[in-house]
Amino acid sequence: MTDKRGEKQEIRVAGFGGQGIVLAGNIIGKAAALYDNLNAVFTQSYGPEARGGSCCADVVISSGTIHYPRVTTPHILVLMSEDAKNTYLGSITGSCRILIDEDLVNLQDLPEGSDLYKIPSTRIAEKLGRKIVANIVMLGFIASVTDLISYDSMKKAILASIPKGTEELNLEAFEQGYQYGKTHYASTG
Amino acid sequence: MNNGAVLTGEHFLNGDVACAEGALAAGCNFFAGYPITPATEVAERMSRRLPKTGGIYIQMEDEIASMAAILGASWGGAKAMTSTSGPGFSLMMENIGLGMMTETPCVLVNIMRAGPSTGLPTLVGQADVMQARWGSHGDYGVIAISPASVQEMFDLTIEAFNLSEQYRQPVFILSDEVVGHMYEKLVIPPAERIHRIERRKPEKRPDEYVPFMGEEDLVPPMACAGEGYRVHVTGLTHDEMGYPHMFHTTQERLVRRLVDKIRLNADKIIRLESDFMEDAKVVVIAYGCVSRSAREAVERARSKGLKVGMLRLITVWPFPTKKLRELAGRVETFIIPEINYGQVAYEVERCAGDRAEIVQVGIMGGTVHSPEDIYDVIEEFAQ
Numbered sequence: 001m002t003d004k005r006g007e008k009q010e011i012r013v014a015g016f017g018g019q020g021i022v023l024a025g026n027i028i029g030k031a032a033a034l035y036d037n038l039n040a041v042f043t044q045s046y047g048p049e050a051r052g053g054s055c056c057a058d059v060v061i062s063s064g065t066i067h068y069p070r071v072t073t074p075h076i077l078v079l080m081s082e083d084a085k086n087t088y089l090g091s092i093t094g095s096c097r098i099l100i101d102e103d104l105v106n107l108q109d110l111p112e113g114s115d116l117y118k119i120p121s122t123r124i125a126e127k128l129g130r131k132i133v134a135n136i137v138m139l140g141f142i143a144s145v146t147d148l149i150s151y152d153s154m155k156k157a158i159l160a161s162i163p164k165g166t167e168e169l170n171l172e173a174f175e176q177g178y179q180y181g182k183t184h185y186a187s188t189g
Numbered sequence: 190m191n192n193g194a195v196l197t198g199e200h201f202l203n204g205d206v207a208c209a210e211g212a213l214a215a216g217c218n219f220f221a222g223y224p225i226t227p228a229t230e231v232a233e234r235m236s237r238r239l240p241k242t243g244g245i246y247i248q249m250e251d252e253i254a255s256m257a258a259i260l261g262a263s264w265g266g267a268k269a270m271t272s273t274s275g276p277g278f279s280l281m282m283e284n285i286g287l288g289m290m291t292e293t294p295c296v297l298v299n300i301m302r303a304g305p306s307t308g309l310p311t312l313v314g315q316a317d318v319m320q321a322r323w324g325s326h327g328d329y330g331v332i333a334i335s336p337a338s339v340q341e342m343f344d345l346t347i348e349a350f351n352l353s354e355q356y357r358q359p360v361f362i363l364s365d366e367v368v369g370h371m372y373e374k375l376v377i378p379p380a381e382r383i384h385r386i387e388r389r390k391p392e393k394r395p396d397e398y399v400p401f402m403g404e405e406d407l408v409p410p411m412a413c414a415g416e417g418y419r420v421h422v423t424g425l426t427h428d429e430m431g432y433p434h435m436f437h438t439t440q441e442r443l444v445r446r447l448v449d450k451i452r453l454n455a456d457k458i459i460r461l462e463s464d465f466m467e468d469a470k471v472v473v474i475a476y477g478c479v480s481r482s483a484r485e486a487v488e489r490a491r492s493k494g495l496k497v498g499m500l501r502l503i504t505v506w507p508f509p510t511k512k513l514r515e516l517a518g519r520v521e522t523f524i525i526p527e528i529n530y531g532q533v534a535y536e537v538e539r540c541a542g543d544r545a546e547i548v549q550v551g552i553m554g555g556t557v558h559s560p561e562d563i564y565d566v567i568e569e570f571a572q
Contacts, residue, residue: 026372
C-alpha cells in the first residue's frame with residue numbers, strides 16, 4: 001500500500017436527505033483537518049427538501065494548499081442511493097474507489113479503472129437499533145478500505161460531531177463498518 | 190474580555206459561522222437580522238452564542254428594521270452587526286444611507302447569492318459589488334471586504350469591526366455563498382492576541398464637544414447615549430453640532446468629509462494580495478471564491494512558463510485605483526473573472542483606460558469558475 005494521503009484527494013458522498021450524508025462529509029473533513037494534520041475543504045449541495053431530496057457532500061483533502069474547493073473527479077465515490085448513482089457515476093474518470101450501500105444501490109456495470117466496495121451499511125445500522133447511524137457505519141468502512149483517513153482520526157472526528165449520549169451507539173456503528181471492511185476486503189487499503 | 194466570546198483553538202467550521210465567531214471576537218454584542226439563505230448560519234450562530242456572552246440577539250420583522258436596529262444599538266454604545274443576502278441587502282439600502290450620514294459604526298455582512306430579485310437563493314453570485322458601492326442614494330465613502338476562506342471570514346470580520354470603529358461608518362463584508370457555506374479549518378487565537386479598535390471618544394467636556402467635527406483623519410469622536418453628552422443625530426444635512434442646516438455650504442462640508450474620510454485614507458484601508466507580478470504581461474484580478482479558482486489557474490500557467498500575475502482584492506472598496514493605474518502602464522492584459530457581467534471589470538477599465546486590454550470572464554451566477562475556465566483565457570492572452 002502506498003500512502004496517497006499527501007496528494008490531493010477528492011471524495012464525494014452522495015445519497016438522499018436524512019441519511020446523514022452532509023454530516024458524513026463534515027466528519028471526513030474534520031478528521032483530515034483537525035486530527036490528520038491535512039488541509040481539507042468540505043462543501044455540500046442539497047435540494048430544498050428537508051428529507052428525501054438528493055444530497056451530496058464533497059471533500060477535498062491535501063497536504064498542500066487547496067484553492068479550488070469543489071470536487072471535479074472523485075478518487076473516492078460513496079453512493080447511498082440509486083438517484084445518487086445515476087447522478088454521480090458519470091463524474092468518474094480514471095481510477096476511483098466506489099463504495100456503495102449494497103442494499104440501496106444496484107451497480108452492475110462498473111466504470112473502467114474503478115474498484116467496487118460493497119457494504120450493507122443501512123442493514124448493519126438497523127441491527128444496531130438505529131437506521132440513522134448508517135452514515136457512521138459507512139465512515140468506518142471508508143476508514144477501513146481506503147487510506148484517506150486514519151482510524152483514530154475518524155473516530156475522534158465522529159466523537160466531536162455527534163450529540164452527547166450517543167457515543168456508544170456511534171462508536172459501535174463505526175467499529176462494525178471498519179471491521180466489515182477488514183473482513184471482506186483484507187488485502188486492499 | 191473573558192466572557193467566552195473568543196473560542197480559542199482549532200475548529201472545522203463554515204464561513205458563515207467563522208464570520209459570526211469573528212464578530213464575537215471583535216467584541217460584537219448586538220445582532221439584529223432576518224434569516225435568508227445563504228446568510229442564515231451567521232444569524233443562527235449569533236442567536237446561540239450572543240446570549241451566552243452577555244450580548245443581545247434580535248430577530249427583526251425584516252431587513253429594513255434589522256439595519257435600523259443595529260444603527261440604534263451602535264448609538265447606544267454597542268458593537269453591532271447584521272447579516273443578509275441580495276434581497277435583504279436591497280431592503281437595507283435606505284438605512285445604510287442613514288448609517289453613512291449619521292456616521293454610525295456597524296458591520297453588515299452580505300453573503301452574495303445570484304440575483305436580480307429572488308434569483309438563485311441557494312447558489313453563489315457576486316453581482317452586489319456595485320450595489321455595495323452605490324446602492325443608497327447620495328454620496329458617501331464605502332469600505333467592503335471580500336474574504337476568500339473560512340479563516341479570512343473570521344480575521345476579516347474582526348478587521349471590518351475595527352475599520353467601522355475607526356472610520357465611524359457601516360462597513361460591509363461582501364462574501365459569497367461558496368465561502369459562506371464551505372468548511373475549512375479555522376484557528377482562533379487567544380483573546381489577548383486579537384487586535385481590537387474601539388471608537389474614539391470625545392476628550393472635551395460636554396459643553397465644548399462638537400459632535401460632527403472631524404479630527405485630523407476627518408473622523409469625529411463619537412459620544413454615545415448615556416455618556417453624558419448631548420448629541421443630535423439626524424439623516425438631514427447637519428452642521429458640526431448635528432443640527433439640521435439646509436444650506437449648500439453645510440452640505441458641501443459634510444458630504445465632502447463623508448467621502449474624503451475614506452478617499453483620503455484609502456491607502457491605509459486597501460488590502461491586496463499580489464503574486465507573480467515581476468514580469469507579468471497578463472494579470473488576473475479576482476476576489477472572494479473566484480480568487481481561489483484564479484489562483485489555481487495562475488499557478489498552473491506559471492508552471493508552464495506563462496508570464497501571468499495574480500492580484501486578489503481583499504478589500505473591494507475602496508478600489509485600488511492607484512495600484513491599477515500603475516500596473517496598467519506595464520501590463521498588457523487584465524483578466525477579470527467574477528460571478529457577474531463585469532462589475533470589478535468596469536472599475537479596472539476605468540483605471541486602465543486604453544493602456545491595457547480588459548478581458549471579462551463573467552458567469553451570471555449559480556456556480557463558480559473552474560480553474561480550467563480561467564486557465565483557458567490566460568493561455569489565450571499570455572502566449
